[in-house]
Amino acid sequence: MTTDQSPILVWFRSDLRLADNPALSAAAEDGAPVIPVYIREKDAHDPWLPGAASRWWLHGSLERLGKALAKLGSPLVLRSGDPASVLAALAEETGADTVLCNRRAGPTAIARDRRVGERLSARGVTVHPHNAALLYEPGTIRTKSDTPFRVFTPFWKALLSMPEPPRPTRAPGKLTPPAKPVSSESLKDWCLLPSAPDWAGGLRERWTPGEEAARERLADFLDGPVAAYPAERDRPDHDGTSAMSPHLAFGEIGPRQIWHAARHAADQRHELAAGAEAFLRELGWREFNHHLLREEPGIPDTPLDTRFARFPWRTDKAGLRAWQSGRTGYPIVDAGMRQLWQTGWMHNRVRMIVGSFLIKDLLIPWQEGESWFWDTLVDADIANNAGNWQWVAGCGADAAPFFRVFNPILQGEKFDPEGAYVRRYVPELEALPNRWIHKPWEAPDEALRQAGVKLGKDYPRPVIDHGTARDRALAAFQEIKKAGD
Template sequence: MPAPIIVWFRNDLRLSDNPALTAAAKQSAESGAPVLPLFILENEDGDPWPLGGASRWWLHHSLERLGEACAALGSPLLLRRGEAAGVLGALIRETHTGCVLWNRRYAPALTARDSAVEAALTERGIDVRSFNAGLLAEPWTVEKKSGGPFKVFTPFWRSVSASLDPPHPTRPPAALTAPKTPVASDRLADWRLLPTAPDWAGGLRESWEPGEAAARERLADFLDGPVAAYPTERDRPDHDGTSAVSPRLAFGEIGPRQIWHAARHAADAQPELAGGVEAFLREIGWREFNHHLLHQAPHLPDRPFNERFADFPWREDAAGLRAWQRGRTGYPIVDAGMRQLWRTGWMHNRVRMIAASFLIKDLLLPWQEGERWFWDTLVDADLANNAGNWQWVAGCGADAAPFFRVFNPVLQGEKFDPKGDYVRRHVPELDRLPARWIHKPWEAPPEVLKTAGVKLGTDYPHPIVEHDAARDRALALYRQRKAKA
């Protein structure tokens, strides 16, 4: 039997539209070589961004589903743990593999790691090939007409979307040939990706079903009607108006080409969906833009894209940070979002902006603190998106909202959660407050609070800052920085 082909899965945990797997299956059909699907839990020693707790939970269940799918095709998913080059080297010696295929990653540290692995394997005479499975357009393929990368989203997306013609997604292989001799694999349970002491993942289990099949089903359901109202509904946290495909994209259970073509097909079949589809694909474009930014600015997760903010005089406030993390700021829309995040591993995008603005502008805490918290608690944690979006809110990123744009949590709540349904869902101690007061309970008359069973300072906190004063403080500091520029 010819030497096996290793397909190294990473953040592409799917069988459909997986170019590395498709290439391996084609080569296998032509040569008779077995295919070894492989996932490596890479060592995170010294990695500034090791997997967060929510991501570890999702990874466990996504690998379960991928393992079942690979086994059904005939070749089980191999699990190995360790330093990638060492794991691959050992597996190559065990199986006499001559070919390793993978899909590219774009975070700077991972790109450098992959380049080093490729160089080492190529030096040993191994055929190494990589593919694009994660972006509609890779960073080095998009430039301004004048040359150089885009630094503003709107012209970036105008350029990309106008010329974009991504390949049609490929179907999963019909079968995979396994090696005659079984290859040893780790047990997924031994990786201890799931929380046990304590088990805090109950809300995640209630809210999500990881895996490729669930990803396809969720996208289909969204495009089967809800997408029509997406331009307005995506801002309503009290409604189920978003696609919720972000964690599935982050782990590659579904790819951007699949989303692009499915959305275009939906709009072609039902022209009334066209406006919603365009708005939805624009959000996919933001993901692309953030990945392109990270490619051109590897320091994006740690330092401001706009260096003028490098020494901004952020405050230190451990108590304020903890109140924000726990959803105890006294501002209901902020607290609802932070509690939704803790319980489900996800937060509505409009509320992410409100909560991020509160941390940065109201509390004057560095955006990196929020970025780290989201990285640990989001099931859709993605280095490029996380860094790019936090810097957007902070006003120090590319195409940034100006620093002087400060979200008013009361007005935002009243506009996008007018009846208070979102707040009631996640801040149940305010459930009986009338809609008039639910976004500003400190202004409610004493008899209203009493009737609602709310005692401020006991059942629900007083605001930890006064928004107008905090806003003025933040803007004064911004003006000082601008004057020095």
């Protein structure tokens, strides 16, 4: 079916879903022909375009979104280039005078969207942005003095006092196609998947991108595991987290869908209430980081605490390589970094441990860790990535104090007491007894021999003594404190 109305361009970005997609819903309700479009942006000066792991996920997500849109009647159009130029060309080609989209995060993305709006407006094309990525619009949760929150707990209390987020909307039942087919690039030709070498085997084994997989994962988590979430969320040796973060990052599911699903599960089964609340609090932390980024667009690069601009960071290429490759000699750190490389994801507790090690044991700038995570995480999210790294470094909003230095041995013994997580990702230590699994350099020669481990050959000795590193980090922090007094 076609109409005489001008078609509407629905510009997909980090909202790769049909349900609870305000831009798509508005276009479908209008009754005009709908042209869904995804633009692969190219900007050599933008460091926040998708990293390698995100590109792998993007391929799978677009593939599934394209099939779903085709079933609704209007195929997904793929184009590459500058969004303003691509959308202007599409508007001229199809006669569209309206672009509907959902807002996205990040200083470069916001600036680019502003340029898109100005350029299209000059051509008589109107851009209407919607909110699909957050529970509430940035700027709507503020202190009593009408300033943005810088501490999470009062932000969370203020969020809970707000009216409930809108209930999610259903996916459109059908879309009116344009009168003439619109040419599209081939997803295969975008070469988003690695090939030489193909390092994505672990990602394929661990993940299924797409909206359907996101719904299934959430349902499975809320069906029972959420009950133990407050205790299990810190155990990397157990499967106690939701692992929803990559689906959220790509917008295959929205926060309002998660919020109301968790509330409903808790209402139906009261034993899930505490777990659901703890789970939603993590959704609130994501919200906090996104609201902060809108107020402080420089946080992906610049410490919120300006004292840290004077911090005596070290240039340590060998230390950085050891950390990136999971060869620091500290098993819990190395397990986390190898899990990241193999699966594109890392357990949240371990993210804090490896972050603390990079920043405080090695004195390497937090931006190096942020950059590595951006390239290797399938859930890379500019607001969360920046906010979490600044939190660990002690220079962000509501940050852990710098003098809180994670001890990788004690953290491993507490949260991976049987060493199951380390044994999974550091198999060369598999036969080492529990007593030594988190500190193999202290193991007796006989224990190492029986486990088949030669330190310095099969597994590295620690790149630095943690006690010495901690003292050095605290001394460096005292330097910037004195300079600021």
